[in-house]
Amino acid sequence: MILPALEVDHVTLARGGQVVLQDITFAIPKGSFVVVLGANGAGKTTLFRGLLGLEPSHTGTLRVNGIPVHRGSPAIGYMPQMRKLVGGQLSGWSMVAAARRGQKWGLPWCGRAGRAAVKAALEAVDAVDLARKPVGTLSGGQRQRLLLAQTLLDDPSLLLLDEPLASLDPARMRETALRIHTLAQTRGMTVLMSAHDINPLLGLMDHVLYLARGKALLGTVDDVITTQALTALYGAPVDVVRAGGRVFVVAEGGGAALQPHDCTGGHTHA
Numbered sequence: 264m265i266l267p268a269l270e271v272d273h274v275t276l277a278r279g280g281q282v283v284l285q286d287i288t289f290a291i292p293k294g295s296f297v298v299v300l301g302a303n304g305a306g307k308t309t310l311f312r313g314l315l316g317l318e319p320s321h322t323g324t325l326r327v328n329g330i331p332v333h334r335g336s337p338a339i340g341y342m343p344q345m346r347k348l349v350g351g352q353l354s355g356w357s358m359v360a361a362a363r364r365g366q367k368w369g370l371p372w373c374g375r376a377g378r379a380a381v382k383a384a385l386e387a388v389d390a391v392d393l394a395r396k397p398v399g400t401l402s403g404g405q406r407q408r409l410l411l412a413q414t415l416l417d418d419p420s421l422l423l424l425d426e427p428l429a430s431l432d433p434a435r436m437r438e439t440a441l442r443i444h445t446l447a448q449t450r451g452m453t454v455l456m457s458a459h460d461i462n463p464l465l466g467l468m469d470h471v472l473y474l475a476r477g478k479a480l481l482g483t484v485d486d487v488i489t490t491q492a493l494t495a496l497y498g499a500p501v502d503v504v505r506a507g508g509r510v511f512v513v514a515e516g517g518g519a520a521l522q523p524h525d526c527t528g529g530h531t532h533a
């Protein structure tokens with residue numbers, strides 16, 4: 264029997280003492296490319312933190328490759344949200360090297376094998392030319408490439424990418440999405456990528472995982488991004504509009520229905 268890459272079985276996760284995801288269950292086959300959607304505060308980062316073993320599940324189990332999650336798993340490559348990125352005068356090389364074996368922002372790992380791993384990771388994302396440059400001087404797209412290189416260091420089987428397309432212009436969004444998709448296919452990696460706009464990812468993803476009101480809905484774009492499915496998930500009227508090859512998710516009343524419980528900020532997939 265082929266084990267799923269990821270099994271989330273009746274899991275409840277909280278942040279700051281408040282339940283964010285409640286009794287969610289889904290399984291993701293190996294090699295899938297999954298886009299995680301949901302309004303601000305819906306729990307995308309919380310789910311990733313749960314899979315990284317950083318947030319304990321109050322109920323149920325989370326398994327990666329059949330093994331209960333634990334901190335520091337080399338099977339998982341994690342890209343945090345870029346808006347939380349620091350770096351300053353650190354060179355591109357040092358930033359990537361510092362992430363070896365989860366040592367983010369620790370001392371760079373400088374042995375021969377470590378140097379080879381950093382070089383290979385930089386090459387994989389076309390970022391060799393960024394190795395000597397201070398991270399603080401790089402553009403958003405260039406930093407994204409270094410963050411992506413970090414995730415590849417330990418040859419992971421699962422990538423968790425938290426909004427890797429944020430702050431990129433439309434051309435860079437598509438370019439980055441294609442780069443991640445190609446890398447995942449070449450290396451046989453499973454990808455969970457959170458996003459606020461599915462349009463740059465259309466045609467690339469196998470599944471969508473939609474989070475709302477503490478619940479999770481997994482399926483194909485055609486299954487999940489529908490008026491009926493999202494209205495049921497949100498418990499309020501939501502319209503899915505397709506126009507010009509793009510998908511828009513809109514709520515009656517200007518987005519109030521898309522606001523998660525206790526949180527501010529609705530959204531539209533435009």
Ligand SMILES: Nc1ncnc2c1ncn2[C@@H]1O[C@H](COP(=O)(O)OP(=O)(O)OP(=O)(O)O)[C@@H](O)[C@H]1O
Nearest residue numbers: 278279283301302303304305306307308309310526
């Ligand atoms: N460090 C924290 N301490 C306490 N509560 C937190 C913390 N970080 C997030 N939360 C809360 O947990 C809930 C889920 O947040 P989370 O960051 O997982 O959502 P998200 O879907 O990733 O949102 P976004 O799209 O804005 O990144 C929100 O109510 C948020 O306010």
